[in-house]
Structure formats: structure tokens, C-alpha cells
């Protein structure tokens with residue numbers, strides 16, 4: 001009989017702020033599922049980590065006269081500490097700046113380039129820097145052009 005497996009992960013937080021109850025809730029829910037799966041004989045990989053790239057990380061690092069790497073080297077520890085203090089049973093904690101993660105992403109990226117799935121182009125639209133996401137024309141116009149989550153104006157890029 002083959003052993004059953006379970007792959008469990010959480011949202012990968014940006015480390016430009018301190019962990020909060022929303023992060024704790026995410027990890028605790030995933031931990032319940034991981035422990036339940038183990039009790040039922042599954043081999044569990046419970047993956048956690050930190051997203052250490054993006055405009056918000058770069059801006060926060062610059063505001064503290066640090067490089068992004070210097071900044072995330074300090075701040076990711078807050079999330080690892082929360083995981084330890086809550087006794088969350090993670091298998092691994094991967095940072096997007098970890099060398100093995102970078103190598104894996106570059107490998108996949110190159111395969112996609114070779115297959116023609118990645119190409120240079122241009123795109124214009126409405127963007128929310130807080131969400132780090134494009135929004136539709138309707139979303140950009142709603143709420144007087146202000147993001148309801150961040151209370152910042154959408155910008156045209």
C-alpha cells in the first residue's frame with residue numbers, strides 16, 4: 001500500500017510589518033490540518049515561508065537606509081519566532097531570498113522562456129500599490145478612486 005501524502009501551506013507573508021493575529025490564524029488553521037493529516041497516517045509537508053520581494057519591501061528598507069536584503073534579514077525572524085511560539089508544526093520555512101529558492105525559480109523561469117510563455121510586452125491600467133495588484137476600471141472608479149483596503153488612491157500606470 002502506498003503512503004498517502006499531504007502538502008499544506010499558508011499564505012506567504014511579506015515581512016515589511018510585524019506578524020498579526022491574521023497571520024497567527026492562518027498558521028493555526030493550517031497546523032490543525034497538518035496534525036490531523038499526520039494522525040491519519042499521511043506523510044505531511046507543511047510549508048511556510050516569507051515573501052521578501054516587492055515594492056513595499058524596497059520602500060520600507062529605503063526608509064530605514066538599508067538594502068532590501070539587510071532589511072528582510074532582520075524582519076523575517078519575527079515570523080519564524082511567531083511560528084515557534086505558537087508551536088506550529090511546519091516542515092520548512094523558505095524565504096524567497098534563499099539561494100535554493102532563487103535557483104529553483106530561475107530554472108522554472110528559463111523553462112518558461114524557452115517554451116515561449118514569457119515575453120516582453122507592455123500593459124497599462126489602474127494599480128493599487130497597497131495591494132500590489134492591477135484593478136479593473138470599475139474598481140478604480142469605485143469609492144472615489146480610493147482602495148477600500150488601503151485608503152490610498154489607485155494610480156494609472
Ligand SMILES: [Zn+2]
Nearest residue numbers: 128130131147
Ligand atoms: Zn489596495
